[in-house]
Amino acid sequence: MNGFLSALRVEILKVYRSKVLPFTAVGFSLIPLAGGLFLIILKDPEAAKSMGLISTKAQITVGVADWPAFFNLLAGAVAAGGIILFSIIPIWIFGREFSEHTVKELLSLPTSREAIVSAKFLVTAIWTLALTLFLFGVGLVVGRLVVIPGWSTELLRAAFSDIMLGAVLTLATMPFVAFFASLGRGYLLPFGWTFFTVFLAQIAARLGWGDWFPWSVPALFSGMAGPRAEIIGLHSYIILILTGLLGLGATLYWWRSADQTR
Amino acid sequence: MSNYAIETDQLTKRFGDVLAVDHVNLRVKRGEIYGFLGLNGAGKTTTIRALLGMIRPSEGNVKVLDQAVGPNGRGPWAQVGHLVESPSAYPELSVRENLDVARTLHGIRDSTATTRVIEQLALVSYADRKAGTLSTGNLQRLGLARALLHAPALLILDEPANGLDPAGVVEIRELLRTLAHEKGVTVFMSSHILTEVDQLATRIGIIHKGQLIEELDTEKLAGLRANRLEIKTRNNEAAQISLQSAGYKFALKDDTIVIDSDYAIEHPDDVARILVNAGNPPIRLAVEQENLEDHFMKLTGDGK
Numbered sequence: 354m355n356g357f358l359s360a361l362r363v364e365i366l367k368v369y370r371s372k373v374l375p376f377t378a379v380g381f382s383l384i385p386l387a388g389g390l391f392l393i394i395l396k397d398p399e400a401a402k403s404m405g406l407i408s409t410k411a412q413i414t415v416g417v418a419d420w421p422a423f424f425n426l427l428a429g430a431v432a433a434g435g436i437i438l439f440s441i442i443p444i445w446i447f448g449r450e451f452s453e454h455t456v457k458e459l460l461s462l463p464t465s466r467e468a469i470v471s472a473k474f475l476v477t478a479i480w481t482l483a484l485t486l487f488l489f490g491v492g493l494v495v496g497r498l499v500v501i502p503g504w505s506t507e508l509l510r511a512a513f514s515d516i517m518l519g520a521v522l523t524l525a526t527m528p529f530v531a532f533f534a535s536l537g538r539g540y541l542l543p544f545g546w547t548f549f550t551v552f553l554a555q556i557a558a559r560l561g562w563g564d565w566f567p568w569s570v571p572a573l574f575s576g577m578a579g580p581r582a583e584i585i586g587l588h589s590y591i592i593l594i595l596t597g598l599l600g601l602g603a604t605l606y607w608w609r610s611a612d613q614t615r
Numbered sequence: 616m617s618n619y620a621i622e623t624d625q626l627t628k629r630f631g632d633v634l635a636v637d638h639v640n641l642r643v644k645r646g647e648i649y650g651f652l653g654l655n656g657a658g659k660t661t662t663i664r665a666l667l668g669m670i671r672p673s674e675g676n677v678k679v680l681d682q683a684v685g686p687n688g689r690g691p692w693a694q695v696g697h698l699v700e701s702p703s704a705y706p707e708l709s710v711r712e713n714l715d716v717a718r719t720l721h722g723i724r725d726s727t728a729t730t731r732v733i734e735q736l737a738l739v740s741y742a743d744r745k746a747g748t749l750s751t752g753n754l755q756r757l758g759l760a761r762a763l764l765h766a767p768a769l770l771i772l773d774e775p776a777n778g779l780d781p782a783g784v785v786e787i788r789e790l791l792r793t794l795a796h797e798k799g800v801t802v803f804m805s806s807h808i809l810t811e812v813d814q815l816a817t818r819i820g821i822i823h824k825g826q827l828i829e830e831l832d833t834e835k836l837a838g839l840r841a842n843r844l845e846i847k848t849r850n851n852e853a854a855q856i857s858l859q860s861a862g863y864k865f866a867l868k869d870d871t872i873v874i875d876s877d878y879a880i881e882h883p884d885d886v887a888r889i890l891v892n893a894g895n896p897p898i899r900l901a902v903e904q905e906n907l908e909d910h911f912m913k914l915t916g917d918g919k
Binding site: 359372458459 | 703704712
């Protein structure tokens with residue numbers, strides 16, 4: 354692909370210099386920090402009772418103050434919340450080129466449009482996975498500081514693979530966000546799309562069709578709606594992968610063919 | 616290799632019901648400075664975007680530097696520098712980094728190319744400033760620097776003087792003239808500022824309501840810029856006979872006798888004396904110059 358490495362270098366520079374990078378890191382660190390707060394509350398039930406609503410919320414969110422419950426919380430946040438949180442990344446990477454009118458500098462170049470779009474997707478993936486690692490790392494520190502029971506190396510390995518796999522599954526829903534950022538030439542349409550898919554994912558899961566609806570699969574995988582094995586199967590993963598590929602193809606096709614008037 | 620840097624054949628672009636560009640046939644010779652004039656909304660930017668492969672023509676073809684500009688971004692872009700509409704840059708990157716982005720995407724490894732255009736466009740004192748803090752004029756300079764970064768054979772510039780102060784306008788004009796004359800760079804520039812185009816272009820195309828309504832070559836432009844003597848009398852027929860017998864060649868435009876000989880322009884008193892002696896004194900006698908502006912306004916219906 355003509356100029357892919359050049360395009361990748363440029364995309365990395367833009368992300369590295371942007372304020373969105375630390376903003377997302379701070380945003381993501383709030384998840385384990387909030388989880389840590391719930392752990393503290395759950396560790397002291399007397400104090401929790403006197404705190405009213407927040408203790409109820411802590412019990413619903415984490416359940417018990419131990420490592421398995423805490424890792425479940427993180428996995429759920431990545432897989433279900435990730436559809437909204439991670440969408441900030443492709444929305445910014447693709448949408449900014451239109452809202453800042455820089456897209457016209459990316460079209461008539463020796464570096465192909467395919468290379469530019471592919472580099473943007475790769476940076477989206479790297480950024481998403483790096484944020485997940487960061488969240489996991491902050492989670493480990495928080496869990497250690499709060500001192501909760503139930504730690505084991507096996508659990509760590511299983512939790513790590515679940516959280517990272519959840520992020521990968523969520524990542525598969527991102528190409529359509531990029532597509533709508535391109536189609537809408539900015540930020541509004543992809544945000545609308547993201548919230549729309551989250552809304553539909555809830556309905557699909559409630560109706561019991563979540564295993565067939567790609568945007569429900571990451572949340573079901575994380576176990577938020579019950580034991581994963583009973584709900585999702587190979588067909589769910591295939592649909593999710595096909596959705597990701599369709600989004601990639603649609604975005605590439607749009608960049609190659611659509612009139613660029615910004 | 617053809618003589619033309621840009622060729623369009625029946626280039627047409629429709630946006631829904633709006634016909635933005637209507638069967639335009641452009642031929643821009645290599646090494647010339649082609650001014651593309653038109654009112655706001657005449658179709659200049661749409662034409663430029665079609666030349667750069669940013670929009671797909673509804674009909675017709677575009678060839679740039681002998682290569683068909685096709686869908687999917689195909690074109691001779693390593694040899695083309697461009698500036699389209701308002702300048703844009705990544706605000707969080709410095710001027711140098713913005714240029715490095717363009718350099719990287721052009722596949723140029725030599726970082727001195729960035730330094731060269733920074734100096735060429737007088738951006739040295741802003742090189743390490745974030746683009747988001749630049750004035751419109753300096754953003755325009757950054758856009759021009761980006762267009763020149765890879766030493767292109769063809770420059771396609773949309774309103775290059777936008778946002779520049781008067782000194783900057785002169786500076787860019789001289790830069791473009793030097794590039795065309797000394798380096799053989801073809802310049803295709805659009806503008807709605809007539810004086811700017813008039814002072815720089817060797818050929819001018821006028822687009823109005825999407826149609827290329829006239830092209831003025833060097834000869835026609837020189838004709839437009841030339842002086843002429845305009846005469847009105849109470850009896851133009853008698854005046855024509857008097858002037859003819861005195862050996863003057865003239866033309867009649869509406870109710871005005873027009874003489875373009877250098878002698879008459881330098882000695883209008885002689886013409887007046889002939890007419891007075893013939894008992895038909897002039898009621899108006901003036902040395903006039905139809906400039907590009909008059910011509911443009913006439914063509915575009917006073918800009919309406």
